[in-house]
Amino acid sequence: MSSTLISNYFREANLPHIWCPGCSNGIVTRALVKAIDELGLDKNKVTVVSGIGCSSRAPGYLDFNTLHTTHGRALAFATGLKLANPDLEVIVITGDGDVSAIGGNHLIHAARRNINITTIVFNNNIYGMTGGQYSPTTPTHALGTTAPHGNIDKPFDITQLAAAAGATYAARTTSYHVNQLIKYIKKGIENKGFSLIEAASICPTYYGRKNKSGSAVKMMEFLRDNYIDIKAYDKLPDDKKIGKETMGEFKEITLPEYTDEYLRLIENLKGAEK
Amino acid sequence: MSKNIKLMQGNEACIEAALMVGMRFYAGYPITPSTELAELSAEKLPYYGGKFIQMEDEIAGIAAAIGGSLAGLKSMTATSGPGFSLKQENIGYAMIAEVPLVIVNVQRGGPSTGLPTSPAQGDIMQAKWGTHGDHPVIALSPESVPETFELTIRAFNLAEKYRTPVMLLTDEIVGHMREKIEIPAIEEIEIFNRLKPIEGKEYLPYKIEEGDIVPRMASYGEGYRYHVTGLFHDETGFPSNSSENAELMLNHLMSKVEDNLDDIITYEEYMIEDAEFLIVAYGSTSRTARSAVKILRQEGIKVGMFRPITIWPSPEKRLREISKNIKNILVAEMNLGQYVYEIQRIVKSNSEVYHIGRANGEVLMPSEIVTKVKEVL
Amino acid sequence: MNSHVEIRLSGSGGQGLLLAGVILAEAAIFDNKNAIQSQSYGPEARGGASKAEVIISDEQIDFPKVISPDLVLALTQIASDKYSKTVNQQGILIVDDSIELDGNYNYGRVIKVPIIKTAAEKVGRSIVANIVAVGLIAELTQMISRENIEKAVLSRVPKGTEDLNRKALMEGYLLAQSVL
Missing domain, CATH: 3.40.50.920 (Rossmann fold)
Incomplete structure (x- = not known):
């Protein structure tokens, strides 16, 4: 029932959104709202923080506490909010460039602290807002306006990066696999610790046109046909792995959470001499 | 009551004052000669129910401090030359988003890594022009340990009153030397707390109520569900890129300081x-x-x-x-x-x-x- | 001594001279005087020649750094070579008896006494040489009351070491009396 989702959780006066036709940002944003709705979270406590980029415009459309920060710094602002008031349900919306290039340091350290923030990465493999420059997740050999002769960089796997850095929940799916995306976001929010959910997304306007990926529908079909669950992928013979991408839950463990630890520290000092 | 006279370092006096005026959130990154500010905050804040966090870098330090302030706590960060350079973008963010914040810069020799343990007053122009665009700056400079105490109190009060980052520009000499200081009783200290939304009245996060200098500030989580952005925005808090609105906003940012010089200077x-x-x-x-x-x-x-x-x-x-x-x-x-x-x-x-x-x-x-x-x- | 006294304490890092400076400044404040303590900071926390400076005055202290020390203490040869000659001509130079002084300088009044040895042998711990020096300086200059010196020492030394430090202070007084 998307109409009630819109009236209950969106700032309708700010719609329509600025995203291009065929962009998958709307799908991922709706998945987040659907997850929040299904979890029955208190809107007054939900705080959505973003950096700079196409996806980072999403909070402006959402009827929560919303904070649109500087490029790459969403997680650092969010860390301050969460530590200052642990009752807030802090969710970060970010893009591949925002979170793994300019904000890469904040990502690994937020993950390391295991602070209870849920990060949703809209990964469209390109800098869309600035017109199609290659990002840290642009595939090698792909084209971008700053990779006119083909990208010679190697891409990051953001989900595995977060998992390795200390996130206690890390999962990837795509903007095609919406139900799975909603499920992962719910699990991420429910995880008491740092969670990262990567949504493989599409940018038909810049990435698609530059790389002749075809229409938005064709790009969605690519997500449908080429993302394979990590467990199934592991069983494939090497020659069948070529051109395939992985999705699924990469990490799900329980560890002490940062703000809990800080509150315990305060508790332990109570009654002690200042 | 006997006078509370102490021998104290400038950096110590700063944190003593900050705690008395109600600082309850500190986020920063260690840098000489400001490290005592982080160390003392880490030690003392938990006793007051406050929070300290050592962030991964200088940029994150100010970003988290802005977050702390939006959550309703009086927040500060501290640094020295190289870190002050790194913080500039988010100083501008706090200015345009009108977030109260105190930034202490214990100045040392520069440029670059420069002279980490030696005093300088090389960040005077950076304080004024370091972040891009037009904006007013409030920066205070103490000459002694007692004045560091006094101006830290003022910095927080001005930050809360004018909803703007306020800089305390000290230097290695004032920060590190020990001097006689009389710590006043808490009742003797004037404390200004940010104005909260008027209950029962519709809240527009960037609307200035009659008789006020700046918009009233709700904390995140209090039920107002508003938007904060570094883009030019109108009274609703949502982005607006019309020239008319940009001019109105800039006029407000400038005039809230320039119309109150007698109170600030x-x-x-x-x-x-x-x-x-x-x-x-x-x-x-x-x-x-x-x-x-x-x-x-x-x-x-x-x-x-x-x-x-x-x-x-x-x-x-x-x-x-x-x-x-x-x-x-x-x-x-x-x-x-x-x-x-x-x-x-x-x-x-x-x-x-x-x-x-x-x-x-x-x-x-x-x-x-x-x-x-x-x-x- | 004068109503404005500049003191430079020198030795090697780790000898507790910063603490000695803090104690002298704090004791002066307890005595209703003005005082400023400062030190030079370097990247190395231990070893080398280190110094701590104190200004004690009945007047307001403007310039916060020592310009022309009325009293210089040197506990090591390296520190002495670097700082002994900075004492002004009416001033007092106090050196540990392990130090050789270059005869080519006019040091003011020189007091050469076994500070480190006193700490090690009479008090039992060489680490309290700084407190022996505090007692020595306080008694020689008569700037600060014994009561407040002791109060400052006890407020700044680690808990559990009060007796040790009180003894060190006392030995410092005795050293001063031996040369008065």
């Missing part, structure tokens, strides 16, 4: 009644200057000192007035010439403006100022 005048020669100095250098004034006065030379305590906005009106009767002004500062340009701008053709300064890590000596004054005469 403080300065000290020392022996200026009959002075024919004026030394302008601020921060720890003013102690050298005061000592020089005493020496010169003993020799019958009619010299006085003008000390801006609020560096930005500069005490323009008063200094221009004084300069009408002063032939020569010597600006003394621990840099190769920064505030001197502001003084020249202020006094115009009223006085000849000279400069004495150094940025090699050594403080200016009273004898050097004495010699320079005599040279000019």
